[in-house]
Amino acid sequence: MTEPLLCDLSAPGRVAMRFPEPDVPLAELPSLLREDLPLPELSEVDVVRHFTRLSKLNYSIDQGMYPLGSCTMKYNPKINEAMARLPGFALTHPLQPIETVQGNLLLMYELQEWLAEIGGFAGVTLQPAAGAQGELTGVLIIRVYHDARQDFKRTKILIPDSAHGTNPATSAMSGMQVVELKSDERGNVNLEALKSHCDETLAGLMLTNPNTLGLFDENVIEVCRLVHETGGLIYGDGANMNALLGVVRPGELGIDVMHYNLHKTFSTPHGGGGPGSGPVGVAAHLVDFLPYPVVDIIEEGDEELPPLFGLVRPKQSIGRVKSFHGQFGMMVRAYTYLRMHGPEGLRMIAEHAVLNANYLMHLLKGHYHLPYDRICMHEFVVEGQWDDAPDIHALDISKRMMDYNLHPPTNYFPLIVHEALMIEPTETESKQTLDRFVEVMLEIAREAHETPEVLKSAPHITPVGRLDEVKAAKELVLCCGVGSPSD
Amino acid sequence: MNIPADLKYTENDEWIRVDGNTGTVGISDYAQDQLSDIVFVEIIVAEGETHKKGESCATLESVKAAADIYLPVSGKILAVNESLPDKPELVNSDPYGEAWMVKIEIEDASELDGLLDAAGYQEFLAKKA
Numbered sequence: 001m002t003e004p005l006l007c008d009l010s011a012p013g014r015v016a017m018r019f020p021e022p023d024v025p026l027a028e029l030p031s032l033l034r035e036d037l038p039l040p041e042l043s044e045v046d047v048v049r050h051f052t053r054l055s056k057l058n059y060s061i062d063q064g065m066y067p068l069g070s071c072t073m074k075y076n077p078k079i080n081e082a083m084a085r086l087p088g089f090a091l092t093h094p095l096q097p098i099e100t101v102q103g104n105l106l107l108m109y110e111l112q113e114w115l116a117e118i119g120g121f122a123g124v125t126l127q128p129a130a131g132a133q134g135e136l137t138g139v140l141i142i143r144v145y146h147d148a149r150q151d152f153k154r155t156k157i158l159i160p161d162s163a164h165g166t167n168p169a170t171s172a173m174s175g176m177q178v179v180e181l182k183s184d185e186r187g188n189v190n191l192e193a194l195k196s197h198c199d200e201t202l203a204g205l206m207l208t209n210p211n212t213l214g215l216f217d218e219n220v221i222e223v224c225r226l227v228h229e230t231g232g233l234i235y236g237d238g239a240n241m242n243a244l245l246g247v248v249r250p251g252e253l254g255i256d257v258m259h260y261n262l263h264k265t266f267s268t269p270h271g272g273g274g275p276g277s278g279p280v281g282v283a284a285h286l287v288d289f290l291p292y293p294v295v296d297i298i299e300e301g302d303e304e305l306p307p308l309f310g311l312v313r314p315k316q317s318i319g320r321v322k323s324f325h326g327q328f329g330m331m332v333r334a335y336t337y338l339r340m341h342g343p344e345g346l347r348m349i350a351e352h353a354v355l356n357a358n359y360l361m362h363l364l365k366g367h368y369h370l371p372y373d374r375i376c377m378h379e380f381v382v383e384g385q386w387d388d389a390p391d392i393h394a395l396d397i398s399k400r401m402m403d404y405n406l407h408p409p410t411n412y413f414p415l416i417v418h419e420a421l422m423i424e425p426t427e428t429e430s431k432q433t434l435d436r437f438v439e440v441m442l443e444i445a446r447e448a449h450e451t452p453e454v455l456k457s458a459p460h461i462t463p464v465g466r467l468d469e470v471k472a473a474k475e476l477v478l479c480c481g482v483g484s485p486s487d
Numbered sequence: 488m489n490i491p492a493d494l495k496y497t498e499n500d501e502w503i504r505v506d507g508n509t510g511t512v513g514i515s516d517y518a519q520d521q522l523s524d525i526v527f528v529e530i531i532v533a534e535g536e537t538h539k540k541g542e543s544c545a546t547l548e549s550v551k552a553a554a555d556i557y558l559p560v561s562g563k564i565l566a567v568n569e570s571l572p573d574k575p576e577l578v579n580s581d582p583y584g585e586a587w588m589v590k591i592e593i594e595d596a597s598e599l600d601g602l603l604d605a606a607g608y609q610e611f612l613a614k615k616a
Contacts, residue, residue: 412551469550473526474575 002463003053010040016047057463059407065433069379069410069422070164070212072242072264079340080267080333089332094324098310105309108295108325111335112279115260118346119238120251121281123314125290127326131239134259134278135170135206137321141257141282141289142204142233143174144318148289154203154232160189161416162211164237176203183416187215187372189223198230207255208237212414212422213372214357214379216243224254233257238281241265242426243354243378246347257282262327266334277330292317293325352427353378356434360425363438367445371417379424381417392448392455394419399466400447400458404440488612489516491583495559495599496608502583503559505599510560512544513587514578517612522549525578530567530588537563538591540598545588547578559602562594 042050060066066073084090092101112124128134139157146154157171160181168178179197184190189207205227209217217223224234236250236258242265244250250258262268262277270276282290293311301307311325341349354377361370361380368382384394398408398421410422425434447454459465494502500518504511519525527548532538538558545556567589571577577586593599603611 415552470524470526473548473550 006040016044074426075428120249122284123287128278130276138257139174158205163208167206202232204233206235210377214376245350262334268333288315356425385419396455402459495602566590
């Protein structure tokens, strides 16, 4: 690596700040003092420079396009950050008496209402801390729904092979039996395969729509009807909601429960930029099972007084899924985003996300093999391999893109496409940026045929070259060896 | 692509070697090539247990993907390859030999009729490509 670890930069006795002499008597704490506390010792300037250098090695959405399929790496507007830092939000404590945090509760209440309206649901919990936790919450709600009806045989969850990879993991974590459903040749759920699994053990089906091929499932109404007729419920994976905002309400398609990703669709930061947030919306027959607490009006207002908001326990709640109220800072950011766009703006987000993806798909078609040649939604999948350049793989193309200062797309997913490259531009990229992306992809396709060794040895301009993924997966080193820099 | 003639195959790319009423199960050369470098193997059935055809018997992870391995036939597990989890790379280097996963007592030989022979598997892969 080009940047040493903090523990390697450490020098004994170096400190960033000196405390004044205490003006109270010293207390004796002999039993608590640790002889060996091997923390790095650095000055302020050491630390600032270290992290500034590290940040320059990083790639982020503030630096360039990030077409990571199904991750919706849209730009995170800075006004979201400004609002989340307002002292009235940032300095409140989750255990404050509710009378002193009515503004926060009003924000949560309105966000619940708006998400419910956008998705076509009767109720929403804001608690889950990520999309996958939202899925877990949703599938547990499905399980408890069947249990509450004394219908204990329902243990099977159907998952199309075009679903997000977290769906089978979620079902297994919820104690369900996972059955994979094949897609048909148009990339839709195969209805014949579905019918063969519709029996009294069916708890539900997890539908990613648009799916990971970026295709809207043309059979969605029939899928929901078949599952409902058998007594099962439909879980909607809302990670691809960006394609549907203001156009389709999943609840009206027949989806019973769905998570939203505030860190995708609603522009809060991803990954290291901030914690995730995965609210869950449910249809009317599932509202009583939502996690505790939800925000509701506990005293109606009148002409003089506003209503009093409080924390309420749904009647048959599955319990808490997160400490306190979830990731409140992310709720402020998503709320800001919704306020900035309004209903018409939301619809434009979906329209532009879909338009941008189709624009890229049409310009790449003919240069990259398109296994499902249909109008796509917010993302699409091409193959990263050519018959006349058989040594080149999706991974080589991805690595080469880094040399052109582009983040690679999602690769090797979905598994049903050979050497998949899954591309999602989002609505926030300009035509100039999209054209630049196409120019790079065509250049790489040319290189793959004429100078394949340039791709095989890429990336060339990054701080580190091709990483040894096998070694990284097999030899996990999770400690940096603090206190033993000589090791 | 190596497809030994003496084995039977599933459409999920497992193979079974039949010897009397004992079947030895692993994954095909094609499957290991698709998964690329295998970094993790967990065999999730144990000797003495009885399992049905189609139940998962092992989980593999490569640098690209995770995959479940399913039993091609029903029966009692006679042995599992205990050394494989320590050497997952054997799945890449010797998929039909040292990287066998489980040995199973074949309960119903007629289940073998539903599997593909080498020519059938070859044809199946050609169609997929």
